[in-house]
Amino acid sequence: MERKEFLRGLGLAGLGALTIPVIKACSSDDASSSSTSTTDTTQATNTGGSTNTSCSVTSSETAGPFPTKSPSSLVTANIVSDRTGVGFTINITIKNTNASCAVLAGAIVDIWHCDKDGYYSEYGGTSMQSADFTSAHFLRGRQTTNANGLVSFTSIFPGWYTSRATHIHVHIYNASGTSLLVTQIAFPEGSGSAVALVNASTANGYTKGLSGYTYNASDNVFSDSVANEMSTVTGSVAAGFILTHTINVAG
Amino acid sequence: MKAIIRLAYRIIIDNSSTFLWDKYVWEDTYKEYLMQNQQFNSKEKPKNTFRELLSENEKAVQLHYLVGIAANGYIEQLKGNFHRVTDVLGNNHFPFVNYKLDIINTDITDISKHKVGITFYSPLLTYLGVVENHYLVSKTTDDVDGLETIMFPVQPRLSICYYEKKT
Numbered sequence: 001m002e003r004k005e006f007l008r009g010l011g012l013a014g015l016g017a018l019t020i021p022v023i024k025a026c027s028s029d030d031a032s033s034s035s036t037s038t039t040d041t042t043q044a045t046n047t048g049g050s051t052n053t054s055c056s057v058t059s060s061e062t063a064g065p066f067p068t069k070s071p072s073s074l075v076t077a078n079i080v081s082d083r084t085g086v087g088f089t090i091n092i093t094i095k096n097t098n099a100s101c102a103v104l105a106g107a108i109v110d111i112w113h114c115d116k117d118g119y120y121s122e123y124g125g126t127s128m129q130s131a132d133f134t135s136a137h138f139l140r141g142r143q144t145t146n147a148n149g150l151v152s153f154t155s156i157f158p159g160w161y162t163s164r165a166t167h168i169h170v171h172i173y174n175a176s177g178t179s180l181l182v183t184q185i186a187f188p189e190g191s192g193s194a195v196a197l198v199n200a201s202t203a204n205g206y207t208k209g210l211s212g213y214t215y216n217a218s219d220n221v222f223s224d225s226v227a228n229e230m231s232t233v234t235g236s237v238a239a240g241f242i243l244t245h246t247i248n249v250a251g
Numbered sequence: 252m253k254a255i256i257r258l259a260y261r262i263i264i265d266n267s268s269t270f271l272w273d274k275y276v277w278e279d280t281y282k283e284y285l286m287q288n289q290q291f292n293s294k295e296k297p298k299n300t301f302r303e304l305l306s307e308n309e310k311a312v313q314l315h316y317l318v319g320i321a322a323n324g325y326i327e328q329l330k331g332n333f334h335r336v337t338d339v340l341g342n343n344h345f346p347f348v349n350y351k352l353d354i355i356n357t358d359i360t361d362i363s364k365h366k367v368g369i370t371f372y373s374p375l376l377t378y379l380g381v382v383e384n385h386y387l388v389s390k391t392t393d394d395v396d397g398l399e400t401i402m403f404p405v406q407p408r409l410s411i412c413y414y415e416k417k418t
Contacts, residue, residue, distance in 0.1 A: 067272040070324030072283060108286075123316040123351060133349045137320055171290055177282070179289035 074110065074142040078154040081138030085116040085156030086204050087240025092185075094149045094172060096251035103149025104251045107180070108173040111153060112140040116206050118161030144175075157198045157241055159206060165219040166195050172249050180249040186222045186229045187243075189215055194233040194241045201237050255392055256378040257413035258403070260336050260345055263355070265366040272329075276322045281365040283321035284357050287314055292359075300364070301357045319352030322369065326350055333371050336409065339385055339402040346390065347371035372412065381405065 090111065096104040114120050121138045139158070143151035160166050168185040189195045199206050199213075216222045222229060235241035264273045264280075284301070291304060291311040298304040305311045329347075336345035349372040358364035377389040377398060385402035386409075394417075403409065 067275050067325060067328055069275060070279075070328065072279065072321040073323035073327075074283075074320045121316075122313060123319075133323070133326060133347075136349065137323060140320070173286060173289075177286045179286075179294070182290055 072142065073137055074140060076141050077143055077152060079111070079139050079141035080154065080156055081121075083115045083138045083156050084205055085159070086198050086201060086206070086237055088155045088157040089240065089242045090153040090155055090168065091242065091244050092151050092170065093244075093246045094145050094151070094251075095246060095248045097248050098250050101248060103145075103147075104249065105145055105147050105149055106175040107145045107149070107249070107251065108142060108175065108177065109145060109151045110140070110142045110171040110173075111168055113155070113158040113168040114161060115139055116156065116159040116204070117208075118159045157194065157206075159208065160195075160199070160213060162212065163214055163220070165189065165214050165216045165222055167219075167221070168243075170247060172247065174251060180251060181247065183247060184221055184229060185231050185243070185245050185247075186216055186219075186226050187231060188233055194235065197237050198241070204237065253417045254378045255375050255413075255415040255417060256388070256411050257375055258345070258373040258386070258388070259370050259410045259412035260333060260347075260373075261368050261370040261408045261410075262335070263366065263368050265355075266363045272325060276325050276369070277365060277367070279321045279325075280318050280352070280354075280367055281357065281362050283318045284314065284354070284365070285359060287317045288359060297359060299358050299360050301354050315351075315353050318354055318367070319350075319369075322350075322352050322367075326369075336403065336406075339404060343401050345371065345403070346373055348374045375413070377417075378411070378414075386411075 092109060092111070094104045094107045094109065095101045112120065115138065121136065121140060139155060141153050141155075143153065145151050158166055158168065166187040166189075169182075170185060171182045172180045174180055187193070187195050196210065198204070199208065199210050216226045216230075219226075231243045231245035233241050233243050262273075264277050266277070268274060268277060288297075288301070288304060288311070291308050291314065292298060298307055301311070301314065304314075331347060332344035333347055334344045337343060351370045351372070353368045353370070355366040355368055356364060357366065374390065375392050377392050379387040379389070379398075379400065381387065382402065384405045386405060387400055387402055389398040389400045391398050
């Protein structure tokens with residue numbers, strides 16, 4: 001059964017009759033019959049094959065899984081999964097400092113951020129333990145930069161959690177998967193900012209407000225580097241927000 | 252005795268795995284590890300094996316989850332039934348609603364060291380006891396008089412991982 005499924009999976013079911021003896025020749029079962037004997041030249045009389053001459057449908061067999069090559073679930077532009085919140089488009093352009101900051105095409109960009117309540121998708125994460133596996137991954141995605149060095153993700157506006165300002169994590173690799181940079185994207189803050197508007201939007205489930213929020217100046221990650229990690233965020237709660245940001249890497 | 256339980260079944264996938272499904276998972280989770288470990292590893296002096304990396308940087312524990320995402324597409328192809336574990340009749344497969352991948356060990360310089368486990372978790376089941384060395388369970392968890400039941404043989408790597416007593 002195992003072998004049959006394996007061969008089917010390879011699309012070699014039709015070659016089974018040819019292939020199986022080859023495999024058998026390598027199996028340990030043959031060790032006991034390796035000594036030469038007269039039976040070696042005896043013609044088989046029971047040769048199997050179909051003796052059914054009636055015109056009827058061949059019996060069905062349990063299908064079992066037929067695996068097909070599947071890209072990682074991480075490779076997706078829409079990273080919302082089952083999360084809710086204010087609509088959010090993330091546009092990141094990658095530039096190459098080793099080429100006078102020309103745009104870098106073909107770079108692999110991973111992003112991840114927390115949901116409106118401040119939770120990441122991870123093992124043991126809150127609200128994940130009893131969840132169905134089909135919604136176990138959220139707000140994580142991977143895209144490859146186009147000819148303009150751009151990747152775009154459709155998401156929901158991230159919430160926040162204790163001791164951190166609103167942020168998005170980014171990991172940029174070259175086309176062969178070698179890490180170029182792990183960084184984070186900061187958000188404009190203060191009155192009239194997207195962070196202020198979204199976190200006031202209880203109608204969209206952002207129930208924490210900004211009481212206890214850590215602003216960029218006090219954030220351990222951004223306090224010394226916020227200038228070049230700061231994004232532009234435009235839009236409205238009703239229409240959703242669009243983040244635009246450029247990241248320079250030594251590609 | 253009546254209880255609500257969850258069953259867990261764990262498979263091991265390494266370079267000796269022969270199922271095509273296992274091979275795909277093995278290859279793709281290794282590729283993903285090569286990418287994701289860089290987030291936790293030293294660029295100059297990387298730790299070759301996962302276990303070395305984990306002992307140096309405990310945040311690398313996230314790699315179990317991150318690498319597991321690469322297996323997700325293959326898990327979805329199973330459509331909630333793990334065919335290798337059948338009931339005593341042979342035509343009911345182990346139902347699962349969730350899974351967890353764990354990296355047993357791996358090595359960024361040697362794919363043959365790559366070894367992962369995947370634990371499949373069943374939905375909540377009504378547990379009625381062990382009969383002739385088989386878990387007698389029902390997919391129905393409602394409190395009704397008659398229950399459709401299935402019997403899974405007690406076997407290695409099949410465990411009751413959640414138990415809730417019902418009176």
